Amino acid sequence: MSDEDLSYEQARTELATVVERLEQGGGSLEDSLALWERGEKLADVCQRWLEGARDRIEAARAARTDQ
Amino acid sequence: MTQPTEPDKGPVKSTPDEPWPVRVVSQKIGAWIAKLGWVWVDGQVAQISRRPGSGVVFLTLRDPSADLSLTVTAHRDVLDAGAPELAEGARVTLHAKPEFYPNRGTLSLRADEIRQVGLGELLARLEKLKRLLAAEGLFARERKRRLPFLPGKIGLITGKGSAAERDVLMNARRRWPAVEFRVLHALVQGPGAVPQIIDALKVLDHDDTVDVIVIARGGGSVEDLLPFSDEALCRAVFGARTPVVSAIGHETDTPLLDYVADLRASTPTDAAKRIVPDLADELRLMEHARARLDRAVLGMIDRERQRIEAWRSRPVLARPESLIDQRAAEVTALRDRAGRSFEHRVRRADDDLRHTVARLRALSPAATLQRGYAIVQRPDGHVVRAADEVAAGDLLRIRLADGELQAAVKES
Numbered sequence: 001m002s003d004e005d006l007s008y009e010q011a012r013t014e015l016a017t018v019v020e021r022l023e024q025g026g027g028s029l030e031d032s033l034a035l036w037e038r039g040e041k042l043a044d045v046c047q048r049w050l051e052g053a054r055d056r057i058e059a060a061r062a063a064r065t066d067q
Numbered sequence: 068m069t070q071p072t073e074p075d076k077g078p079v080k081s082t083p084d085e086p087w088p089v090r091v092v093s094q095k096i097g098a099w100i101a102k103l104g105w106v107w108v109d110g111q112v113a114q115i116s117r118r119p120g121s122g123v124v125f126l127t128l129r130d131p132s133a134d135l136s137l138t139v140t141a142h143r144d145v146l147d148a149g150a151p152e153l154a155e156g157a158r159v160t161l162h163a164k165p166e167f168y169p170n171r172g173t174l175s176l177r178a179d180e181i182r183q184v185g186l187g188e189l190l191a192r193l194e195k196l197k198r199l200l201a202a203e204g205l206f207a208r209e210r211k212r213r214l215p216f217l218p219g220k221i222g223l224i225t226g227k228g229s230a231a232e233r234d235v236l237m238n239a240r241r242r243w244p245a246v247e248f249r250v251l252h253a254l255v256q257g258p259g260a261v262p263q264i265i266d267a268l269k270v271l272d273h274d275d276t277v278d279v280i281v282i283a284r285g286g287g288s289v290e291d292l293l294p295f296s297d298e299a300l301c302r303a304v305f306g307a308r309t310p311v312v313s314a315i316g317h318e319t320d321t322p323l324l325d326y327v328a329d330l331r332a333s334t335p336t337d338a339a340k341r342i343v344p345d346l347a348d349e350l351r352l353m354e355h356a357r358a359r360l361d362r363a364v365l366g367m368i369d370r371e372r373q374r375i376e377a378w379r380s381r382p383v384l385a386r387p388e389s390l391i392d393q394r395a396a397e398v399t400a401l402r403d404r405a406g407r408s409f410e411h412r413v414r415r416a417d418d419d420l421r422h423t424v425a426r427l428r429a430l431s432p433a434a435t436l437q438r439g440y441a442i443v444q445r446p447d448g449h450v451v452r453a454a455d456e457v458a459a460g461d462l463l464r465i466r467l468a469d470g471e472l473q474a475a476v477k478e479s
Contacts, residue, residue, distance in 0.1 A: 008371075012371075012374070012375070015378055019378055019381055019383055019384065022383035022384070022390070023381070023383050025393070029391075032390050033387070033390070036383065036384065036387045039383070039384045040384065043375055043378065043379050043384065046371075046375045047372075047375060050371055050372050054368055057361070057364055057365065061361065064357070
C-alpha cells in the first residue's frame, strides 16, 4: 500500500512506532536513517490529511453561509 | 279463504288483496305506541312554545349527545309546578307517555311531570361519568398519543368567528408561519353542540392530511362547557386515530374532554404554543447545533494537529543530526578510549621494554667487559667456557668491551 493510501490513523500509528524505535536507538545507522526518513514521510501524510479535513470544513462552511 | 279476524280489528294480516284502510293502520300504530307506557326521559329543552289561551305547552326535547329530538306536550300547570321559568337549553327529566295523533299521524310525548335538572345534579352526573370513564381506562396516560413535532396540517373545531378560533390561528401562525389549518365550525354550547363537534371530529380524523386535531372554545359558564364533558364526545375523542388537543375555557376549566384528550392545553392560545414549534427558537437551535458541530470537528483536528506537531518536534525527528551526533559522540568516545588504551598499552610496553632492557643490561656482560674481561665464542655462537670445547685452528670470536677480535686457537 503506497503511503498515499495510508489512512490518517494508519499513518499516525506507524509514526508513533517509528518515533518509539528511533528513541530506543540500537538500530544500525543505516536503519536509523531509514527510520527517520520514514518518520518524516509519515508526518507529512498526517499533516496533509489534517489540512485536507480543514479545507473540507471551510468549504462546507462557506457553502453554508451563501445558501 | 277469508282471514281470521280479531274482534273489531279487521283481518289480522293485511294482504295486497285485502289491504287495511288507513284508519285501521293508524289505529294499530296507536296501539303499538301505547305499548311503551310511561317512561322517565332525560333531555335538553331546545324550544318552548306556549300557545296563548290554550292550557297546553309544546316543548322540543333534544338528546344532548345525538341529533334526535321529540315533541313534548304538557299542561301548563304541570310545567309551572315542576319547572317554573323553564328556559331553552335547560336540562329536564320528565315522566311521559308516547301518544299518537291519528288525524295528522304525528307522535309526541305527553308529560304529566317535568323536573328541571339543577346544576348540582348535572355536576353530580358529570362526576359519576368521570369515575366511570376513568375506570374504563379512557384517561390512561399510556393510551395518550404523542403529538407530531411539526404537524403538516392542523384540524381545528371551534365556534365560527370565535375568539378561540382567532387565538389558535394567530398564535400558531406567529410561531410557525407555514402552518396549515383545516377549520370546521361547530356550535360550542347548548343543545346540538355535541353532535356537531363529534361530526367535525370524524371528518378531521378521516382526513389523512390532518396530523393533530384541536377542539377549542373560549371561557364560559359551567353550563356552557357541559357539552365538553359529554360521554359520547369523550368516547369519540378517545377513539380518534389522530391525536386530539383539548383547549376549552380558561386555565381553571377542566371538562372531561381534558382527561380524554391526548394533550390538555389550558387555553386556545396555549394550544397554539403546544402544537407548533417556534420557528425562531428552532432556527436558533439549528445555529447552536451547527456551532457545536464546527467546534467539535475543528477541535478534533486541532488536537490531532498538535499531536503530530508534538511527534514532529521530538528530537529524533526534529534533529536527525542528533542520531548522527549521538553516533559521532559514540565514535569519538570509542576513539578516545581506543586512543587512551592504546597509549596506555604503549606506555606499558615502553615500561616493559625499559624493564627488559634494564634487566638485559643487568645481565649483559658489558660491565664485565669493561673490567677487561672478554667473551670468547665459537663461530656457532657457543660461549667457550672450557679449553676442551675447542680445538687448535678453531676460529674464535673475542668480544671486548670495545669491539671484537677474530682469532684462531693455536693449541688447546
